[in-house]
Structure formats: C-alpha cells, structure tokens
Amino acid sequence: MSDNVKPSENTPVKGNSLMRDAIRRLGKNKLAVAGGIAIVFFILVALLAPWIAPYRYDAIDLPNQYLSPSWHHPFGTDSLGRDMFSRVIWGSRVSLAIGFVTAAVALAIGVTWGAVAGFAGGKLDQAMMRFADVLYGLPFMFFVILLMVIFGRSFYMLFIGIGAVSWMTLARITRGQIMSLKNNEYVEAARSLGASPFRIVFRHLLPNALGPIIVYVTLTIPGIMLDEAFLSFLGLGVQAPMTSWGLLASDGKNAITSYPWLILFPALTLSVVLFSLNFLGEGLRDALDPSSRNRS
Amino acid sequence: MKILPTALAVFAALSALSCSGGGDKGMAFRYNNGTEPQTLDPAVMTGIPEMRIVQQMFEGLCEYDPKDLHAVPGVAESWSVSPDGLTWTFRLRTNSRWSDGTPVDAETFRWSWLRILSPDTASEYAYELWCIKNAEKFTKKQTNADAVGVIAKDRFTLAVKLAYPVPFFPSLVCHHPFRPTPRQAVDKYGGDQWFKAGKLVANGPFVLTVWKPKDRIVLKKNTNYWDAAKVALDRVEFYPVEDSASALEMYLNGELDGVDGIPSERIDQMKKRPDFLTGPFFGTYYYRFNVKTPTVLTNALVRRALSLSIDRAQICEYIGKLGQKPSLSFTPPLIPGYRPPELVKEDAALAKKLLARAGYPDGKGFPSLTILYNTLEDNRKIAEAIQQMWKKNLGIDVAIENQEWKVYLQKVSSLDYNIARAGWIGDYADPMTFLDMFTADSGNNQSGWASPAYDALLDRAKAEPDAGKRSALMREAETILLTDCPIMPIYTYVRAMMIATNVQGIYDNFLDMHPLKEVRVVR
Amino acid sequence: MLKFLAARFLSTIPTVFIIMTMIFFVIRAVPGGPFDTEKKIPDALKQNIERKYHLDESLPRQYLRWLGDITFRFDLGPSFHYRGWSVNDLIAQSLPVSLLVGTLALLLALVFGLVFGSVSALRQNGFWDYLLMTFSVFGISLPLFLIAPLLILLFARLLHLLPVGGWGGPLNLIIPAVTLALPYTAYVARLTKAGLLDQLRRDYVVTARAKGLPETTILTRHVLRGSLIPVVSFLGPAYAGIVTGSMVVEQICNVPGMGRDFVQAAFNRDYTLIAGVLLVYSLLLVAANFLVDVLYAALDPRIQYR
C-alpha cells in the first residue's frame, strides 16, 4: 500500500481525530447516510406520533375489523377495527425506546467488562468471565421476573435492567478482540511510554476493536425489539391498548393467510429499521476503522 | 441445471415414504389434544386434555351420550334411587373386563373411589365425591374407609349413600373422578407409575400403547372390552400441538383428523367449511368486581352501570366470532330443567343515570380502575373493547393489565385487583356447578361478595329432593346474584372444532365430551 | 496448557453451583405455585398434595434435599406437574431431540454462514455481497415465529414436500432445523464477513500475496483463523442456546424438545423441571464457553493462558 495514503499505518488511533475523521468518512458512505436518515426519520415519527397518526392507537371500531389496505387505512385495520397505520406509528415509540436504551446499556457494560477482562487476563479475567457465565446460565425470562420483583412495573427501569443482563455476548466478543490485540506492538509501545492501562484499553485498543462490536450491537437491536413482545406477553412490557412493533408482529403471525397486512406492515417496518441500522452500523464500522480510510 | 428437478424428485420420494407412516395400519383417528397431559390417572387428572384420553380407556358406571350428554349405561346396566334421594343402587354388567382379563365388579368401584378420596392419593378432585356420606371426613382423616357410603352389596351391585340428595348423580358418575382404576396395576407398579404405556390396564374401548411425551399418545382398540364389537377404530392418536395455528395447518394438510382451538384470525375462513363444527359450551365468560377492597366497586350502582354499558353482541360477533351468545344470566341457558333469570341487560342511558346517582355524572371524578386479565389474545381484545365502551358510554377511563396465568390466579384469589376477567366451565350439567361458586365460604368466589340470603337459598336447594322446587330455589339465588352484580356475565362460551368430513360419530355437545367408542373414519 | 484446562474446568464447578442455588430460590420467589389452579381446591386436599411433594417443609430443607439428590444420586426429583414422571425421565426424552435439531441447525448455520460471509467479504460491494447481506438482515430481523409458519406454508402446504409438524421421520427435522439455523446463519455470515475484512487488510496478507500464494490458500490458511475469533465468541453461548432448544420452533413444529419443557414448566411452576432444564442448559453453556477458550488458544497462538 502506498505509504502516503496510509500515514498512520501502525500507530494507535487517538480519540478526537478519530471521531472527526469517522464522521467525515461516514458522510461519504451513501448507504450509511441513507440508513442514518431513515433512523432519524423513524425517531421523528416516534416523537411526533400524536400529531401525524391519523387515528389514535386505541380508536376501536369493531364493525370495521380486518379491512384491507385502502385510502382511509393505508395499512388496513386490525381485529378490533383499529387503523394499522396509526398503530405502527404509535408502536415506534415503544420499540425504538426499548431498542436503543437496552442496546446502549448493554454496550456500556459489555464493552467495559470485556475490555477489562481481556486486557487484565489471568485471575481477574477468569473471575470476570465466570461471573458472566453465571449470568448466562440463568435464562432471560428469569432475569425479567427477577427485575420485575425489584423494579415493579417501571417501564424504563425494566429495560435498563434488561440491558444490564444482556451484555454478556458483547463482553465475550470485546474480550476476544482485546486479547488478540493486546500483544500488538503499539500496546507495548504505549506501555513503555507510561500510558495507564485504562488509557491503553480505552484510547488505543478499543477503537481498533470497535468493528465487530458495532456490527454485533446493530444485530442485537432487532432481537431486543422482538423480545419486548414476549415481555408484554408476560405482562411486563407495554400494556394494551398501547402497542409496539414486536407486539404488532406477534399479533399478526396467525393472519399470514387470512389478513396478511396485519403481519406484512409491522414486519416490513421492522425490516426497514433493521436495514437502516445495519447500513449505519456497517458504515460506522468502516468509518471508525483506522485502516479502511481509502475504502469508498 | 438438472440438479433442481432431481432434488425435488428425491424429496418427493422421501416425503412419500414418511407420509405412509411406517406400517401403522387400520382405521385411525388423529386428534390434536393441545397439550401434554399431566397424567392419565382418572383419580389425579384435572383437565380437559386428560379427560379426552381417559374417557376412552376407563369406562364409568354411566357414560355420556355423545349427542346430548344424558347418562347412558356404561359398566352399570341399570340404576335406581331411593325415595329420599340419598341412596343410589347401580347394577353392574357381569361381562365387563379389564384389558388384562380381570373382571370389573362393584369392589373395583368401591376401591377406586376410596383411592381417590384417600389423602395419600393427593387428588385435587376428591371433593367431587364429598357428596358421598363420610367421604369428606375420610379425606380429612376424621374417619376410616369403612364409614364411607360406598358399599359393594354383592359382586355386581354397588350401593352409594349420599350426604345430601344429588338428583343428577348418574350424570355425575360420568365425570372422571368416578371412573374406575385397575387395582392390580396400581398395586403392581405403584400409584404414580401404573398409567404409563405397557403398564396401564383399561376397561374401556381403548387401551394405551404408546406415550411419547410432547410427541404423541397412541391408544389401540381394547379387545377385552365387553362391547368391543361396536368399536370401529383400531387406533386413536392424540397429539400435543400447543400452537393452534400449526395444529390447524396439520389438519388442513391431512396430518390430523380433528382439531379444536382455531386461531381467531382463521375463524372467518374456516366457518365456511363443511368440516367446521360448533355449538354452545357449558361455560360463561364474565368479569368479576372486587367488592371487598374499598373502591367505587363496593357500590352496586356503579357495578350495575358498568354491566349495563357494554355491548355484548358486538363482542360476540366481532371478537368471539364463533357464534357466542351474549349472556342474559350467569348460568348458561343449556341445562335441562333450569331456566335461568334473564337479568343481564344493556342500557347505556340507564347506566349513565345510575353512575350519576352514585356520584359520578358523566364519569366526572370517577377514580381510575384496572381490568386484570390473563394473557390471551381474546381476553385482551375483549378488555380493550370494554375499556373503550366504558369510555364512550360512561365517560370513565380504566386501565388494562395482563398477567401470566399463575400470577393472574394469585392476584385474583388474593383479591389484588379491581375488575378481573374470569371464565367458568361447569363440571356437570347442573346449575349448582355455577351457583355454589358465590357462597361466602366458596374458594372460587374470589370477589369478596357475600350474601346470607343467597347462601341460605343454595343450602335449601342442596337439601331439596324435588327437582322442580330445587330449580326454583336456585333461580331465586341467581336473581340475587345478578341484581347485586358482583360479576358481569359477558357471553356463553362456544366450542369449535374441525372434524374431517370422513369422520362419523362425533357430535358437538356442551361439555365437549367425545366418546370415540362408536366413531368411525371412512377412507 | 493441561494445567490451564484442569484449572479452567474446576473453576466451572462453583459457577454451576451458584447457578443452581440462584435458580432454586428465584423460581420460588416468582408469584404462583405449582398447585395453584383455577378451580379452588379445598385446603385439606391442597395440603395432601404439598405434603406429597415436600412443599410443606422449610425452604432450606427443600433446598438441601434437592441439592443432595442431584449431587449424590443424580436425581433431579419428580416433576411437579407431570405426575409420575421424574425430571430425569423427561430430560432424557427431550434432550436428545433438542441436541439433534440444535446440532443440525448449528452445522447448517456454520457451513452456510462461513460460506456466505466469505463470499461477501471477497466480493465486497458486489452483487453477491448485497444479496447475501440482504438475506442476512432478513434472517436477523424476521422473528422465528414468522419464519417457521412461512416455511410450513411453502414446503408443507403449497409444495407438499414436508410434513407440517410432528416428530419421528427425517423429514420432520428439516423445517425446525432450517428455521433455527436461519438467524444463526445470518449472524455467522455477518461476523465472518466482518472478521475477514478485518484480517484481509492486515499487512501479513500482502506478505502472503508477495509470496505468490493463490487467493484461496491465503483465505483458508492465513486469513480464516483470525477472522474466526469473533465467530467463536458468538458461537459459544449460541451453542448452549440452540442445543437446549428453541421454544418457539419446538412449539410451532411440535418437536418434543427441551425448549417446550422449559416454557411449560415455567408456566406451570414445575419447580423441579425448570431447575432440571436450567441445570442442563448451564452445564452445556459452561462446557461451550470452556470450549471457546480452548478454541481461542488453538486459533490464536498469541493468546496464552498462564
């Protein structure tokens, strides 16, 4: 590779210039920009739901149940005659909030945990990973019930709690990355220059390990959005008649052959969000990656 | 590009192989039972899925008529009751045998009934036999077995002494707790192993051959059954498919001959088909009001206003979809010889007036209440619809809360709710199975409601040997219940199944009991 | 290395013990009990039942009894819901089923995931990359409860190639295994692609090219190992999850596996069965994570366990 295209080939990437560079490079990635715009669009839709939804989420009209899509009801109506379009709009509030809050919490804990364990190695690593194993060993449903006992029905606390118990895979991935990066020369160099371990991990190693982590996070958000439907089933998520994309999709699953729009639109919306997240995630990974600068 | 056709051909061959089903020949009936049965011991079982299987293997003294459920001779050829209604005498047929050849006699029944009553058996349904003299005391270890009113008068005559008259006793003995269990197998294998495949011994038309948990249960024809000549099916297969949508697909794909529990999104499609079978079911869907916790619900005016202001017909038509009938009373109008008081009415204007009289004109100042229901799609839809109807007709806001089944049960039984969804399926064809729920000391009351007058009427009805007078007393009691309104009946249940058109001899009936003895499948 | 393995293995024992203890107490803290029923049964009868299952004893005593039975007799106790079935019986029936479906799904996911991921990485921004990554986004965003019915609709109802549900024949395996494999395939493909892209621009790849090695050799011998590290990280826990069964797929396809055991047990508050399933799950998980650590060391010589 020509050395003027890659001036900092083997030097660790520093925070500030990295961010500025990343944003600039992200801006050049059309798909990532499109994804970002779509996400912003959905966030706006969620914030403005009361003003843009043509009907309220709980406007029941029994005789008009199961109407197929039309001008009045672009996404059709559901089993209680409610406008699906409006419900998809309202549902974005819950789904987006859950997806992002939970992923952020999981990201913060998982990355820190995995980075520290991977970098420290030895006994501390063993102890930290065994702790993660214990949490793994207890399935999701158990945590949920436990958290409910602790937090009651406090909606957001519950999701912070779920984020707090779904970080283990992230921790493992981070740990794996850090373990294979920590023997690189620049770490030795940084260490010899007297950088603190904290600085080495968070300024030197993590930026270089971000790729797979970001991809994994963009992959977990849909899972979380769907888990929410299960929580609602247990009475822990949203309460009817408020709804979410996960709930709409699981409600529509039996209607594939009879009223396909009940499943089509929620699933489609979820997929669009997913694609957007995905492109944004890939874009971010490429942008944050110090050695992919010349990739267009 | 020859890969695709070849692959398809291999696939088709393989699937033909697997569909031909490994040599199981003969006439078979395959039904989705919906879940894995807890047990096949008639004394310990509790649910409908278990009953579907158990009733094919253990023949009671009397059996349900598959069409109208009246008691027809089973092991008993005939029966009679003493004039005071307290002693029933059953004359058993002499040719009834277990599948291992052991005869079934009066002692078989005496032993079986004492077994279910025994505290060691730990049966949840033992209380159904407490109408028998000293039975309750025996379960509670207050007396010994000999005192219980079940006597084998001679080898094939069974006399039953009751604690109080039960005019429908022959119908009652069709129910599973009264069905016989094979002592020889229980003694040999132990009380919690004898009902496994290879150990179970049956006296009914079919006997267990295969039990693969969560996969299938297969019964085969019992050649030792006294009436085996009338049994057409060689094999009955029960599948525990939990997902009703998949079960329906299996049925539509010819992998099952019958299913129930059609997903509501599919009902409109299925209704049009000739193999769709539906009819009223002996249960009521209703809401309980918590009248104990001090809320507005302690005021009967509020409760009546709430009940008056919902549109049951809409709920039945658009949510139930199976032809459910709006409730006019708490007991379903299905019991021969009992006409329930039709006091459940709808009148939004009157409801508004009542609410105003209670101090909440146009719903102003009405405190926030919550509807509790157990998580199930239809429960949610009904709650959502009712929430909306109350808002529209009364101007009040209620919240909705769903809970998983066991949590819901606990909340309801500890009166930790305002308004709770409920449903009750009668065990036997008599109003008492509904009405005695709401006596002050009933464990099933769970509303905090108590009326001495109501309890007194039911006590009198229980002691009344004359069917007409008994019926009038119960009607009077139900009138009190519906006037005071601790519950809000919504509709009478409907049972719907798909039964393949080549299956003959399955009829819809209001207890959902389907003896398969004379069922045949025409191929 | 051997010493490390032994130490690593021993360290899992307290993990499992802690998991078991937490399970025991947490499930009992959940509202509702195994013998709560809709139709209230008289207290006398309920007491009979509880006595039979030792629920009348104090909690510590129940705990010690349960733990003792497991440790000394490997007896997970009787199911509280399925009368006459021991938890050992039930798991002995359902674990092989879940293992079969899960292992098959995992193999499918691994094979297709690696191939798809490699193709996407090597043809980055090409047609196949977009196609396969679109597929993988769908694989991830479509919930299982949608994939399974769609496959059933297509292969069973329309093409009549496969049965809808049930268990017994090899054809019964296909829909559940494919459904279960789909999201994992997508994950593996993504992680493989990310890992490969990461490795492909390392300097040593240029060295390998300068040696005149063919691209396939570079991919398989030089690059794949390093890019498998994130995949292995992911697969460890995924293995335990996939092998103990997916409740959704098992329910929809009527597969008699452990996922269904768990869900039913949780809803029924079948304490012993829940604990039994969870124990198997944690054992598998601990084993899988153990395997991951060993694999790490095998894949990356720089990772040393001291």
Add this chain to the structure above:
Amino acid sequence: MENETVLRVSGLRTEFRTDDGILTAVNGVSFDIAAGETLGIVGESGSGKSATCLSVMGLVPSPPGRVVSGSAIFDGRDLLNLPPEELRQLRGKEITMIFQDPMTSLNPFLRISTQLTEHLVLHERIPKKEALERAVEMLRRVGIPEPEKKILRYPHELSGGMRQRVMIAMALLPRPRLVFADEPTTALDVSVQAQILELLRERKAEMGLSLVLVTHNLGVVAGLADRVIVMYAGMIAEDAPVSLLFARPLHPYTRGLLDSLPDPEKPRGNELAGIAGTPPVPIALPDACPFAPRCFRAADVCRAKTPQLETRHDGTRVACWFPLDGGAV
C-alpha cells in the same frame, strides 16, 4: 558493473482513488536495474517509493489503487500486463519482497515454519521436509541461533530483529533474481539496523541477486546501494550512482536530504532539518515542480512548468530547472 538488465520499468503511473480525489502515487517513473545491482530508492513518506515496488509486484491494493500506464519488463515479459496467474507464479519465486514491519507482516496465527516453506512447496513442488531443511539452513545463514527450534515458534515469540531476519530468510529462500526490500530496517532498533543491513549485503553478494532497497534514510543506502533514485511526490528527482550522489548531489532536494542525514548519536527522525515544510499530497498537482514551494532555488519557471527528468552525459538523471552543478550537460 555493466551487466544484463533484470528489470526495466518505464513510464509507470499508479493512482489511488481517495475521498479527496485521484491521488497519483507514482507519476511516470522509469528505471532499470541490472543483475547483481543494488538500487536504492529514497524519499520521504508519500513520495511513491513503496507504491513503485508494489506496482511492479502487482500488489497495489485494488480498489482503490490502479496501475494506469507503463511497463515493467522482467525476463522479457511485461509484469504490468501479465495475466494475474502468471504474475503470481513469478512472485515468491523470481521476485520476492521484504516488508517494513516484521511485527505485522508475519502472520501471527502461523508458525514460522509454515510461513517460510509454503511458497517453496507451492512454486518448486518440493516435499515439505526438503523445504523445511532448506528453511532451517537459511535461518542459520540469516543469523538465527538454534534455527531448528526457532522455526517451530510463532512470530510473537521472537524479537523484532529476529522477525526481520525471518522475513529476509523468507524472501531469499526461493533463490530469487530480484528482491524488493521496503524499509527493511525502519521498524528496528538502531543497533539491530546495522546487523540487518550487513546481513542483506552478505546474502546479496553470495547469491548474486538484484536488490531494490526502499528507504527514507540516505544513510541506509550509503553503505549498501550501487545506485540511488531519489523520489519526490511520485516522481524521480534524481538518479545517480551512490558515490556521485553523495559527492555531488544535483537536485536541491537531494541536497536537503544529505544535509539532514541524522547523526547516529541522535534518535532517528523522519523530519528534514534542512528543508522547511512538508511534501505535497499528489492530488491534482499543478504543472510545476512539486518541490518548488520548499526549494531555496525556486524561480518562476519552477512554479510554471514541471521539469523533465534529463539524462546527462554520465548516465545520471535529474529533474530540475536549476541543477546544483549549474546545469552542465
């Protein structure tokens, strides 16, 4: 030293697509290298010296890089137009390369043995065992103690100097005719640098191969190269035998480089003490001498027109409007 020409590069132009536009990394470079000759290519970071080697080797990462024009005749064949498969057959056999950073250029996942032998086995179709024996022998010759043991190690288990010796062994093992050494000592400690250079010299002499030594450090070429090419902004500034270059630099840039030759006592640095400013990024450069902004002799013509590389009577070449010897031809 008149000898047969091994490689003749003419008019080589290599571009990289970047976010900011087309970057011309190599801009019309031509040179010959004779059998047994050591050619030094010197320049700052970004002068196009590495890109020149990679272009000839067919290793320019594509995308974003692309060899636009030119030819590189090796053995009568144009490497730049050879089918990829044939070029691959030459790489690692006839032409090899030593990379700058032995830390990252060795595969951390594979044993030294595998990395040393795989191209031998591939190109020469010899048994693994034989390849191994040769590798051990070569390790011994590049000065690795206990080569039988070391060969079974992984790269991270060796020191930086040892790793570079491994790299050299890797490049020399196939007995190539041409070796590119891209900054072979830059990443190493000063004490190790000298050893490695000495090693290169010895092996080169022994095997009679041609060596292209790419470095930013004139000090490195001084002792090793026969001839030196100085590159600036993708172009050749000066091409002269090493003795002439040191004695009588023609290009002001070369002079600057010589002036800034680091004192061995001081830590090494990339900065040019004698020349202010930094080299331009070669994206859409105007028609002018790219060095003009930093040149103490720059005149109007320097800023108006790019000087051509002129061959002089003694065979040296220089691209400057005002060479330091006053333009004598």
